Amino acid sequence: MLYDYNCPRSPMLYKMTKQRTAILSFLRSQHAHAHPSAEEIYTAVKKAIPSMSLGTVYRNLSFLRDKGIIEEFSFGKDKKMRYEAFVETHAHFTCEKCGTVEDVRFARPDLFIAACGKTLDHEIHKLNISCKGICRNCMKASS
Ligand SMILES: [Zn+2]
Numbered sequence: 001m002l003y004d005y006n007c008p009r010s011p012m013l014y015k016m017t018k019q020r021t022a023i024l025s026f027l028r029s030q031h032a033h034a035h036p037s038a039e040e041i042y043t044a045v046k047k048a049i050p051s052m053s054l055g056t057v058y059r060n061l062s063f064l065r066d067k068g069i070i071e072e073f074s075f076g077k078d079k080k081m082r083y084e085a086f087v088e089t090h091a092h093f094t095c096e097k098c099g100t101v102e103d104v105r106f107a108r109p110d111l112f113i114a115a116c117g118k119t120l121d122h123e124i125h126k127l128n129i130s131c132k133g134i135c136r137n138c139m140k141a142s143s
């Protein structure tokens with residue numbers, strides 16, 4: 001097995017255990033909408049690998065996060081840590097009623113980051129944009 005510490009974004013070069021692969025493919029299968037918590041990932045992956053423990057899920061999520069393969073964040077209603085395999089810069093919408101988290105893509109986040117860096121005279125590494133409101137389903141339900 002090859003290890004390349006100079007290339008943190010290359011998952012192929014890390015040892016992908018059965019557990020790690022299962023967690024990553026689960027996150028990749030529904031990255032667009034779900035933003036699951038560690039407990040939700042555990043429940044789903046345990047179906048395929050019954051011997052999987054919650055501790056193993058947490059350890060593997062930390063590993064994948066540290067390698068930049070997945071993203072970890074918490075700004076949902078319940079303040080739980082949530083995970084996704086969609087690592088391009090994007091914003092998140094959170095519904096104040098049901099807690100649904102949805103991705104919001106926008107054009108050229110790199111330009112916004114560059115402008116912020118220039119204004120502040122700092123080096124910006126990461127951009128987090130969070131939108132809050134009422135989702136379309138909750139609006140329909142209350143009308
Ligand atoms: Zn809602």
Ligand SMILES: [Zn+2]
Nearest residue numbers: 084086092103
């Ligand atoms: Zn997202």
